[in-house]
Structure formats: structure tokens, C-alpha cells
Amino acid sequence: MDLARLMSFVRIVEAGSLSSAGASLGVSQPTLTRHLADLEQILGAPLLHRTGRGVVPTEAGQRALVRARSILAEAERMRAEVTSERRIPSGPVLLGMLASVAEALIPTLVPRIQASFPDIRLRVREGFSVQVEAWLAAGEVDLGVFNTARVVRTGAAAEDLLSSTLVLIGPPDAQLGTSEPLRSLNGRDLILPATGNNIRRSVEDACARIGFAPKVVFELDSVNSIRRLVSAGVGWSVLPEHAVVEQVGAGNLKAAKLREPHLVQHILLAPTKRRQPSSAVQAVMRLVRDVAHERSPPPSARVNLD
Numbered sequence: 001m002d003l004a005r006l007m008s009f010v011r012i013v014e015a016g017s018l019s020s021a022g023a024s025l026g027v028s029q030p031t032l033t034r035h036l037a038d039l040e041q042i043l044g045a046p047l048l049h050r051t052g053r054g055v056v057p058t059e060a061g062q063r064a065l066v067r068a069r070s071i072l073a074e075a076e077r078m079r080a081e082v083t084s085e086r087r088i089p090s091g092p093v094l095l096g097m098l099a100s101v102a103e104a105l106i107p108t109l110v111p112r113i114q115a116s117f118p119d120i121r122l123r124v125r126e127g128f129s130v131q132v133e134a135w136l137a138a139g140e141v142d143l144g145v146f147n148t149a150r151v152v153r154t155g156a157a158a159e160d161l162l163s164s165t166l167v168l169i170g171p172p173d174a175q176l177g178t179s180e181p182l183r184s185l186n187g188r189d190l191i192l193p194a195t196g197n198n199i200r201r202s203v204e205d206a207c208a209r210i211g212f213a214p215k216v217v218f219e220l221d222s223v224n225s226i227r228r229l230v231s232a233g234v235g236w237s238v239l240p241e242h243a244v245v246e247q248v249g250a251g252n253l254k255a256a257k258l259r260e261p262h263l264v265q266h267i268l269l270a271p272t273k274r275r276q277p278s279s280a281v282q283a284v285m286r287l288v289r290d291v292a293h294e295r296s297p298p299p300s301a302r303v304n305l306d
Contacts, residue, residue, distance in 0.1 A: 003075055006068040008035035009047060013065055016054040039064075070140060077278050080119075089283040090119030096132040096141035097124055100223045100243035101267060105145075109291045113284065120280045128221060129198045139274030142281045145288065147198050147240070147265045158270035161292045164240035166202065166263035167255040171233040174254040181260040182206055189217040189235040191226050202263055203238050210260075227253065240265040242295070267292075 011021040012032060022029045040047050047061035057065055073092055080091025097105075102124060113122055125135065129146040136144040145161060168180050185207060192214070193200045207214050217235055220226050223243050230237050231252045238258065247253045269288060271277045277285070 003072065005035040005039045006072055008032050009039055009061075010065065010068050010072065012036065012048065012055060013057050013061070016056075018055070066138075066140065074275070077275075077280075080278070080280065088119060089117050089278075089280040091278060091280045092121045092123065093143065093278075093280050093284045094123050094125060094141045095284065095288075096135045096144040096146075097126055098129060098132065098146055098267070099126040100240060101145050102126050103223075104242050104295055105288070105291050108295065109287060112287050112291060116287065117280070117283050120283065122284065128193065130196055136270060136272045139272045142272055142277065143285060143288070144270050144272070145267065146270075147267050157273075158268040161267045161269040161289065162242075162295075164242045164265045164267060165257055166199065166238050166265055167241050167244065167257055168236060168238055169227070169230050169244055169248075170236050170254045171231055172251055172254060174236075176254045176256040179257040179259045182258050182263070183210060183212070183260070185214050185236075185238070186212045187215060190214050191218045191220060191229050191235040191237045192216050193226075194219045194221055197221075199238065199240070199265065202265070206261055206263060238263075 008021065008025065008027065008031075011025055012018055015021040015024060018029050018032050018036075021027075022032050025032075036048065043060070043064060045060035046058050047064055048055040049058050049061075073094060076092050106124060110122065113120055125141060127135070129148065132141070132144040132146040135141040148158075168176065168185065170176055185203070192203065203214060218229065220229070223239065226237050226239065227244065227247055229235060231247070241255070244253055244255055248255045269285065269292075271281060271285065
């Protein structure tokens, strides 16, 4: 097994056909076919299933794809570190991030990285916290930004990045004060992330402590979809302030801080413990911290929360 065969396999899956993969790699189709056959023989299982529209990975192929990408990324990190004569951070950095945090930070973070470290190749993978923590634990990402309402089990040394108040959100014509008691959720049609999500867990636990269960009518694993449905008047939701500040400012949502109790989402930054962070990873960590602190709104900029 070598890197060329792994790269061929990954490109075939990403392109969906041998011909497209060959064109992107500058390799003939017979060579790709041979690479794939060699890899399947080594692993002892078929990796691709041929369909009328191309190829898709088999179940074994999906597992091999995760490992192949990890091996190739590690090889690229090693190459970048060994060949970097000027010690300028370079190479790939894979950042796993909450979608709502990515929306707030990425527009500033990416230009900052391009200006300060043009040889760093950033890739952002968005997901919910439970996914980001799993990616960190498996070494599938170099860095993770996630929230927590419990003990972190990534094995990583997590640090506080920022905190965000949880707010009740409603449609633009909603009658909301600057703050609302948590008990006001009782009986409302709520649109929340799926069970297991940290925000969902925080809301359900807090409601249970004061004697009621929230009425969840829809479960959506998309912050953007939740905001759209709430704006359309389909229901209400609870989200962190940073995820709705622009929509509230634009008049598409109303928001009120929850009290009795006050709920806060703690957002953490951590590197994977599966390998030592490269100079590029450390550089991106510093910039993530800087941008997060810049983006944390002062009290005067918060919406309906004071």
C-alpha cells in the first residue's frame, strides 16, 4: 500500500468516475484501475460499486475512505513541515466547527489566514458538537470548535473560546420582551435540534428542573432551517445569541434572553490529541482565538438581551 494508490482511490470516490479522476490526477484510466485492484487485494474487500452513473464506495470503501483521507493529510503535514526551510507555517489544516460559529467567524478568519499565512490550506468541516467531538477523538480534524453542556470527552485539551447567551426566538411580529422566563416555553411549539444536541439537552434539563417538558414539534439538524421556519411563523426555538444576531438586526426574527434560569452556551476550541499540532495548526488556533474575541459582541451590540 502506498500514497499513490490511496490518492487514486480518494480521487475516484470524489470524482464519481475513473475517467474524471484520471483527468484531475493526470493519470491514465488503466493505471487507476490497477491502483484500485491493488488496494482491494491488500484490504481484502471490494471498495467501489459501479452504477449506471459512475462509481460509489461500498460499505468497506466508506470506511477505507476515512482512513485514506487521514493518512494522506498526515503525509501532507509531514511534507510541509520537513520541507519548510523558512519555518513559515504551511500545509493543510482541517477545522471542524459548529455551523453557527462558522457562519460568524469564517468570513473574517479565511481572509486573515490568506493574508498572514498564504501557504496554509484551510479546510472547514461543519457539524453539530457531538460530530465535532467525534472527529477530534478520531483525529479526522486538526482543530475543533464546539459547545458543551457536559464533560468533554474528546481527549483534547479544550479551552474556552467564547460564551453565548441562549435566547428564545420568534417571528418578526412576535410579542417578546427583552427577556422571558424559561417557563414561558411551556406550551409553545418548539423547533429544536435532535435529541443529543447540547442546546437541546440544556433546554430540556433546565425545563425538567422547574417541572415541565418542552413541546418539540419539529427536530432539525440545521440552524439555518430552524431560523427560516421560525421566521415564517411555524414555531419558536432556542438558539445561541451569535446564531441569530444578524437575523434579528435585519428584522427577520425577534429574540429575548431566557431567565429563571439564565442559560449560556460555552464554546470551546481544542486540537486533536491524535498527533502533535503542526506550526500551521498552531497558527490557525491563534487566529481563531483572535477572530472569536473580535466577533464577541459588546453589550451595546446585543439584540433584545439587556
